Amino acid sequence: MKIVAIANQKGGVGKTTTSINLAAYLAKKGYKTLLIDMDPQGNCSSGIGVETPPNANIYHALTNSVNILDVIIPTPVENLFIAPSNMDLAGIEIELAQTGHNFKELRIQVHQEALMQYYDFCIIDTSPSLGILMTNALACSDEVLIPLQCEWFGLEGLTKIIQIIKKVQQQDNQFITKLGGIILTMYDSRTNLANQVKSEIQKYFPKECYKTFIPRNIKLSEAPSYGQCIFDYQSHSNGAKKYAELGEEFLKRQ
Ligand SMILES: Nc1ncnc2c1ncn2[C@@H]1O[C@H](COP(=O)(O)OP(=O)(O)OP(=O)(O)O)[C@@H](O)[C@H]1O
Numbered sequence: 117m118k119i120v121a122i123a124n125q126k127g128g129v130g131k132t133t134t135s136i137n138l139a140a141y142l143a144k145k146g147y148k149t150l151l152i153d154m155d156p157q158g159n160c161s162s163g164i165g166v167e168t169p170p171n172a173n174i175y176h177a178l179t180n181s182v183n184i185l186d187v188i189i190p191t192p193v194e195n196l197f198i199a200p201s202n203m204d205l206a207g208i209e210i211e212l213a214q215t216g217h218n219f220k221e222l223r224i225q226v227h228q229e230a231l232m233q234y235y236d237f238c239i240i241d242t243s244p245s246l247g248i249l250m251t252n253a254l255a256c257s258d259e260v261l262i263p264l265q266c267e268w269f270g271l272e273g274l275t276k277i278i279q280i281i282k283k284v285q286q287q288d289n290q291f292i293t294k295l296g297g298i299i300l301t302m303y304d305s306r307t308n309l310a311n312q313v314k315s316e317i318q319k320y321f322p323k324e325c326y327k328t329f330i331p332r333n334i335k336l337s338e339a340p341s342y343g344q345c346i347f348d349y350q351s352h353s354n355g356a357k358k359y360a361e362l363g364e365e366f367l368k369r370q
């Protein structure tokens with residue numbers, strides 16, 4: 117199983133939209149895919165149309181009261197499963213800070229033989245912060261994909277998250293995560309700023325920058341309120357076309 121964290125400490129850049137639609141694309145291609153919602157906002161869970169069980173969700177797996185295998189539930193998309201979350205997760209930073217292995221909890225749960233063998237891909241949606249939840253996601257993953265909105269502050273945040281990835285690598289030699297790619301989101305080719313940001317990213321990260329850009333597309337913002345991925349909500353939309361392109365590029369890079 118390949119484990120991919122979708123991360124950026126900046127809020128509202130398209131992490132959840134990318135997690136849901138990349139995971140759904142892989143599942144629709146026939147790959148057994150697991151989504152992990154590591155955000156107390158629970159947008160990934162509701163966005164793919166599942167209701168988070170109050171007594172068995174990712175919070176309980178991270179605090180070791182339930183095995184993650186008993187937390188994973190199916191989604192409306194065939195081959196796509198999720199370890200869902202809710203607001204309970206908000207208090208976990210303090211709880212995990214008190215235990216010794218606070219970076220490794222997610223890793224210990226996910227790196228179980230039964231889980232690793234059953235799934236082909238695991239996509240982890242993270243919250244907009246640099247705390248213990250994000251560090252757990254990075255420590256668990258093989259690679260990180262960074263969605264980046266085409267605006268100037270986006271570039272400043274990028275340096276920070278790359279530093280965090282390096283720090284996680286130095287923590288423990290089990291942590292092998294690397295920067296797998298940067299995905300430009302909500303891209304509007306008509307604005308100068310979007311084009312400037314794009315050329316900066318391509319200049320400094322020629323290998324990491326995905327060739328596929330995700331444009332602004334209203335259907336992408338509507339789909340989660342129906343609890344659907346873009347392919348089920350509006351399969352002919354430009355959003356669906358671009359996320360399919362992104363999925364293909366992702367597979368080619370593996
Ligand atoms: N390509 C797009 N076109 C139009 N709207 C989009 C697009 N991508 C995301 N959105 C919308 O922008 C908002 C933020 O997106 P999303 O929730 O994916 O970001 P996020 O990085 O997960 O946010 P947070 O940091 O709060 O978790 C949402 O309302 C979403 O529906």
Ligand SMILES: [Mg+2]
Binds near residue numbers: 131243
């Ligand atoms: Mg989100």
